Amino acid sequence: MEAAEFRKRGKEMVDYVADYLEQIDKRQVFPDVEPGYLRPLIPDCAPQDPESFEDVFKDIEKIIMPGVTHWHSPYFFAYFPAASSFPALLADMLCGGIGCVGFSWAASPACTELETVMLDWLGKMINLPGEFLAGKDGQGGGVIQGSASEATLISLLAARTKTIRRVQSEKPELTEADVMGRLVAYASDQFCATLGTTPCCSFDKLLELGPVCNKENIWMHIDAAYAGSAFICPEFRHLLNGVEFADSFNFNPHKWLLVNFDCSAMWVKKRSDLTGAFKLEPLYLQHHHQESGLVTDYRHWQIPLGRRFRSLKLWFVLRMYGVRGLQEHIRKHIRLSHQFEHLVLQDERFEICAEVVLGLVCFRLKGSNELNKALLKSINEAKKIHLVPCHLREKFVLRFAICSRAVESTHIKFAWQHISQLATDLLKTWEQNHHQ
Amino acid sequence: MEAAEFRKRGKEMVDYVADYLEQIDKRQVFPDVEPGYLRPLIPDCAPQDPESFEDVFKDIEKIIMPGVTHWHSPYFFAYFPAASSFPALLADMLCGGIGCVGFSWAASPACTELETVMLDWLGKMINLPGEFLAGKDGQGGGVIQGSASEATLISLLAARTKTIRRVQSEKPELTEADVMGRLVAYASDQFCATLGTTPCCSFDKLLELGPVCNKENIWMHIDAAYAGSAFICPEFRHLLNGVEFADSFNFNPHKWLLVNFDCSAMWVKKRSDLTGAFKLEPLYLQHHHQESGLVTDYRHWQIPLGRRFRSLKLWFVLRMYGVRGLQEHIRKHIRLSHQFEHLVLQDERFEICAEVVLGLVCFRLKGSNELNKALLKSINEAKKIHLVPCHLREKFVLRFAICSRAVESTHIKFAWQHISQLATDLLKTWEQNHHQ
Numbered sequence: 001m002e003a004a005e006f007r008k009r010g011k012e013m014v015d016y017v018a019d020y021l022e023q024i025d026k027r028q029v030f031p032d033v034e035p036g037y038l039r040p041l042i043p044d045c046a047p048q049d050p051e052s053f054e055d056v057f058k059d060i061e062k063i064i065m066p067g068v069t070h071w072h073s074p075y076f077f078a079y080f081p082a083a084s085s086f087p088a089l090l091a092d093m094l095c096g097g098i099g100c101v102g103f104s105w106a107a108s109p110a111c112t113e114l115e116t117v118m119l120d121w122l123g124k125m126i127n128l129p130g131e132f133l134a135g136k137d138g139q140g141g142g143v144i145q146g147s148a149s150e151a152t153l154i155s156l157l158a159a160r161t162k163t164i165r166r167v168q169s170e171k172p173e174l175t176e177a178d179v180m181g182r183l184v185a186y187a188s189d190q191f192c193a194t195l196g197t198t199p200c201c202s203f204d205k206l207l208e209l210g211p212v213c214n215k216e217n218i219w220m221h222i223d224a225a226y227a228g229s230a231f232i233c234p235e236f237r238h239l240l241n242g243v244e245f246a247d248s249f250n251f252n253p254h255k256w257l258l259v260n261f262d263c264s265a266m267w268v269k270k271r272s273d274l275t276g277a278f279k280l281e282p283l284y285l286q287h288h289h290q291e292s293g294l295v296t297d298y299r300h301w302q303i304p305l306g307r308r309f310r311s312l313k314l315w316f317v318l319r320m321y322g323v324r325g326l327q328e329h330i331r332k333h334i335r336l337s338h339q340f341e342h343l344v345l346q347d348e349r350f351e352i353c354a355e356v357v358l359g360l361v362c363f364r365l366k367g368s369n370e371l372n373k374a375l376l377k378s379i380n381e382a383k384k385i386h387l388v389p390c391h392l393r394e395k396f397v398l399r400f401a402i403c404s405r406a407v408e409s410t411h412i413k414f415a416w417q418h419i420s421q422l423a424t425d426l427l428k429t430w431e432q433n434h435h436q
Numbered sequence: 437m438e439a440a441e442f443r444k445r446g447k448e449m450v451d452y453v454a455d456y457l458e459q460i461d462k463r464q465v466f467p468d469v470e471p472g473y474l475r476p477l478i479p480d481c482a483p484q485d486p487e488s489f490e491d492v493f494k495d496i497e498k499i500i501m502p503g504v505t506h507w508h509s510p511y512f513f514a515y516f517p518a519a520s521s522f523p524a525l526l527a528d529m530l531c532g533g534i535g536c537v538g539f540s541w542a543a544s545p546a547c548t549e550l551e552t553v554m555l556d557w558l559g560k561m562i563n564l565p566g567e568f569l570a571g572k573d574g575q576g577g578g579v580i581q582g583s584a585s586e587a588t589l590i591s592l593l594a595a596r597t598k599t600i601r602r603v604q605s606e607k608p609e610l611t612e613a614d615v616m617g618r619l620v621a622y623a624s625d626q627f628c629a630t631l632g633t634t635p636c637c638s639f640d641k642l643l644e645l646g647p648v649c650n651k652e653n654i655w656m657h658i659d660a661a662y663a664g665s666a667f668i669c670p671e672f673r674h675l676l677n678g679v680e681f682a683d684s685f686n687f688n689p690h691k692w693l694l695v696n697f698d699c700s701a702m703w704v705k706k707r708s709d710l711t712g713a714f715k716l717e718p719l720y721l722q723h724h725h726q727e728s729g730l731v732t733d734y735r736h737w738q739i740p741l742g743r744r745f746r747s748l749k750l751w752f753v754l755r756m757y758g759v760r761g762l763q764e765h766i767r768k769h770i771r772l773s774h775q776f777e778h779l780v781l782q783d784e785r786f787e788i789c790a791e792v793v794l795g796l797v798c799f800r801l802k803g804s805n806e807l808n809k810a811l812l813k814s815i816n817e818a819k820k821i822h823l824v825p826c827h828l829r830e831k832f833v834l835r836f837a838i839c840s841r842a843v844e845s846t847h848i849k850f851a852w853q854h855i856s857q858l859a860t861d862l863l864k865t866w867e868q869n870h871h872q
Contacts, residue, residue, distance in 0.1 A: 001756060003454040006522035010454070013526050014446030017533030018439040031545055035730040038549035039572065046557045050758040053526075056751070060530065064748075067546030071536045079543070079720065082742075084535040086442035090449050090489075094496065096528045096696050097453030099520040100507045107515070109467055110503030113474035121482040136475065146582055147740035181613055198720060254742075260532050261744055284515065284634060284824045284835060294471040303739065304583035306518075306690075308697055312500075315492070320437060322486040388720045399720060 001053065009053050016060070017089065021072060024406070029075040030386045033067045069386070074407040077415065078388045080198065080226045081333075081359070081403040085258035091316035092260060095309040102307050103299040106287035112296050115144055115311035122253070122265055122314065125323055126231035129244045132267040134296075142267040143274075143301040144310045148225035150303060151250035151266040152192055154274065156185060159219030159247070161277035166217070186218065193220060193246070195239060196227025199390035199399070200354035200362045203227070206242025213245060220246045225264070229256035230334070230358050233327050239357070247273065256333070256359070257326060258405065259313045275300040333359040333402040336412050340400055343416040349423060353392050359402040362392060365423060369396035371430060378422045385415045437489065445489050452496070453525065457508060461842070465511040466822045469503045505822070510843040513851065514824045516634065516662045517769075517795070517839040521694035527752035528696060531745040538743050539735040542723035548732050551580055551747035558689070558701055558750065561759055562667035565680045568703040570732075578703040579710075579737040580746045584661035586739060587686035587702040588628055590710065592621060595655030595683070597713035602653070622654065629656060629682070631675060632663025635826035635835070636790035636798045639663070642678025649681060656682045661700070665692035666770070666794050669763050675793070683709065692769070692795070693762060694841065695749045711736040769795040769838040772848050776836055779852040785859060789828050795838040798828060801859060805832035807866060814858045821851045 001009070041063050071082045102111030119142025120133045134141030145151045164179045190197045193204045206222065213220040222243060228251020230236040243249055250266040253259040268274055278300045289295045299305050321329070341356045344363045353362040364372045376389050376398055390399050400415070437445070477499045507518045538547030555578020556569045570577030581587045600615045626633045629640045642658065649656040658679060664687020666672040679685055686702040689695040704710055714736045725731045735741050757765070777792045780799045789798040800808045812825050812834055826835050836851070 001522040003458040003522070006525070007450060007454045009522070009526055010450030010529070011447045013529045014450060015443060017529060018443045018446070020533055022439040033545050035541060035545070035725050036549070036572070038546060039553055042553060044556075045560045046754040047758045048760055050761050051755045053523075053756065056523075056755050064534075064546045064550065067544070067549060068534055069536055069542065069544040071534075071544070079537070082535055082537045084532075086437040086439070086445070087489075087492075089442065089529070089532045090445055092532045093446070093449045093453060093525070093529060096520075096525045097456055098500075098504060098507075099518055099696055100505055101515070101518045101697055105471060106505065108503070108505040108507070109469050109471070110474060110500045113472070113503060114500065117475055117478060120480075124481045136472070147742050149740050153739060177617055181617055198718070260535055261537055261742055262740075282634070282826070283832075284826045289471050303589060304585050304698075306583050306697055318482040319487045319492050320489065322483045324484055325486050390718070390720045396719075 005053070009057075012057070016057075021084075021406075024070055024073045025075065025411075027065075027070050027073065028383050029070050029073040030380065030383045031067050031069060032383075038063065038067060072404050072406070073386075074404045074411040075385045075415065076403050077400050078386045078403070080255050080401055082261055083254050083256060083258050083263075084260050084405060085317055085321070087316040087320040088258060088260040088313045091312040095312050098309055100309055102309060103305050104285055104287060104297040105289060105295040108309070111307075111309045111311070112298055114309075114315060115298065116141060116296055118311040118314040118318070119143065119265060119267065121318060123267055125318075125326075126228065126240065126251075127237055128249065128267060131244075131269045132249065134271075139271060140267060140269045141271050141296070142265055143298055144307075144314075145250070145264040145266050145302060146262045146304075147264050148223050148250055148252055151248070151264055152221060152223060154266070154278075154302065155192070155219065155221035155248045155250075158268075158273045158277040159185075159221070162219065162273055163217075165276075191223070193222045195222060195224035195251075196230075196358065198226070200392055200397070201227065201358055201360040202354065203239055203357070206240075206245065210242045210245025219248070221248045222246045222250070224249070224251040226252065226255050226360075227358055228265075229253060229326075230330050232257075232323060233330055236330075236358070253314065253317075256330065257317070258321060258329060259317050263310050263313055271296075271301070278302070280305075329405070333407075336402045336407060336409065337361050337400075339409060339412050340402075340416060343412070347420060349427070353395065353397045361400040362390065362397045363400065364395065364397050365427075369394075371426070372396045372398065374430065375419075375423055375426055378426055379419060382418070382422065384418050441489070445493075448493070452493075457520075457842075460506055460509045461511065463501075463506050463509065464819050465506050465509040466816065466819045467503050467505060468819075473503060474499065508840050508842070509822075510840045510847040511821045511851065512839050513836050514822045514839070516691050516837055518697060519690050519692060519694050519699075520696050520841060521753060521757070523752040523756040524694060524696040524749045527748040531748050534745055536745055538745060539741050540721055540723060540733040541725060541731045544745070547743075547745045547747070548734055550745075550751060551734065552577060552732055554747040554750040554754070555579065555701060555703065557754060559703055561754075561762075562664065562676065562687075563673055564685065564703060567680075567705045568685065570707075575707060576703060576705045577707050577732070578701060579734055580743075580750075581686070581700040581702050581738060582698045582740075583700050584659050584686055584688055587684070587700055588657060588659060590702070590714075590738065591628075591655065591657035591684045591686075594704075594709045594713040595621075595657070598655065598709050599653075601712075627659070629658045631658060631660035632666075632794065634662070636828055636833070637663065637794055637796040638790065639675055639793070642676075642681065646678045646681025655684070657684045658682045658686070660685070660687040662688065662691050662796075663794055664701075665689060665762075666766050668693075668759060669766055672766075672794070689750065689753075692766065693753070694757060694765060695753050699746050699749055707732075707737070714738070716741075765841070769843075772838045772843060772845065773797050773836075775845060775848050776838075776852060779848070783856060785863070789831065789833045797836040798826065798833045799836065800831065800833050801863075805830075807862070808832045808834065810866070811855075811859055811862055814862055815855060818854070818858065820854050
């Protein structure tokens, strides 16, 4: 396929994606397929000779779509949101077209520099302390990682290197292995300091943890993967108070800030903590600018060597929504979660299991875990909406997460009526069985 | 921006990308900008109110393009190729549109199942031993990682867990820390067993390393990041002989198989070695199929939790090129590297520094490292073509890598004439300086 055909097929694909997202509410949110469904539908091996675009294209609806869980359906309330927006899709097309691999400044200066500046923009939007920003000559700065797991791993490895060096400088007789065997990482069962845990969106008390970490020379990493996007709204920024004690901070615009996966934003106060741990300088990656101090080589900030031009997505989304547009998106989701919360509270068969702070409602039928498992099963088997559960202490709890960019009040009402009806049906049978 | 505007803007972006790639040879391959060029060109912070697509779009040429290193230019001969093709771009648009996060089978069955089958297709194309394939009930299988670094890290962590468990089962009195402190990872200065090293594309002798690893119960990981794509051609498959001794194997279709970054293909003989090391099962990620054995949850195979629908790129590319089309691409690049090699060999001022096996030619002026540094400097300052150097033992060497999908014999001839002329100019000055 050459450029001329790409012009035609690309436009068909744009329409296909627009159709898909415009009419996603008409698709069943969770697929009917059973494990192993796909293999029998396609050949055992790649074709020897080229197939046409038409052949591939028609297989999208035939083979792929029957097995897709529609994350952007307004009936999808599972996990946490996966961000998506048209500006981000456009930026990703450009990113693919440019197709540079930005492991060093020289490998594509725009790729590196836009990322640094976009992370400053984003840091300012959530009012991060200035130490985390790169500016023209800051010691800190931001980087786009693939996921919060990678940001946590990077922090852990950087903290390890930093601590080993500090201990060795105090006690030069110790080997790296001596120190390594005695290092301790403190974590709760959600790991590191977390703002907005996955099960119930709870918040660690940074103002208590932070001073202890600072006093004891412990690297503090804060993971706000989901919740972080909300801090662009001044009324939620207080949840981030205490970040000033942290060494590194991370949240995922690819969850809730309309930037498609992957875009996990991470900041550090001292960029030398990362580059000190990961620096890699073979000759073929050196360039004459690298000693200038103005230059960032992001390969020293991450596990992979290669990296895509992901800051384009941030640039397009921040500009085409504006801060206000993104705040509206966050506030709408939080309004909808409170709407759902109120519906639950009006039904005395149900209880709310955790404070509703952002876009997640944890709820359950008053009663046994078995009863609630049965309710979730009937919800997910009906496939009108999709939810996942969590454990809160000993309790089996249903999570209702506001996810889709297109979700509206009517979808919330529909979901609640549906859940309520299934609960009524279930309780009827359940009581009968219970009485037998 | 809603779907209607996306239809319009998406099509404009398709044309922009097509224009860019069609006319990329008219752009200077390496940019003129100095470090810090971008920050003064854009505002200090994100706009409060939305900007129009037109405003953002016109900034692409104004702000981004002046700082782009054009990896797909036929005058780009640096690093290794970054794969790109129109079918892959189309697939990435679909991937973005679907926007699912495939951390478990249930999170989007198609995303998981297509990946497993595509890695089987790809494994068969390079004639991997059957143990590495998933098939319907194999113990092995493939996964798409983001980069070869991640594949190596995953292998290392899986090997560590496996070895600790083995040692502990033999000596239950040892703690994990006792064992950990005594583990050894063997590597050359290119790390792990490598097929096609970055400096000069050399090959480790798997048939010597493999039996030793197997006998001593050492996990053997093979990294063929660049070279792996060539193994789809039967005449190069012998370079992979010995893979049968390995526990894990990895190569990057995003380097040389026309699949845009990121798509690093990794296979293991025993999937339980990975899932044993990384398994993560909070309730909100469990689904009722997971115990069935037919089901893969790829989050247990990687560092990140989330993952994009990257197998679509493989599916589109393998089908729209066919095996023959991809073989032609590989063979063309190797033909062009030999063309360049012959041009170098005809000029007695130059020498070839490593056997040209695939698409990389390592060469230098006979003479000092300083002379060759000066030659590279004059090449890269002229910005007609772009190269990077490497060290081979004590020598400073120039790497000429065939990179672009669009590179042709005429570009090779041009590059050589240009290098040859710059060498003539340089030698003239050099000798004058030398005689003074």
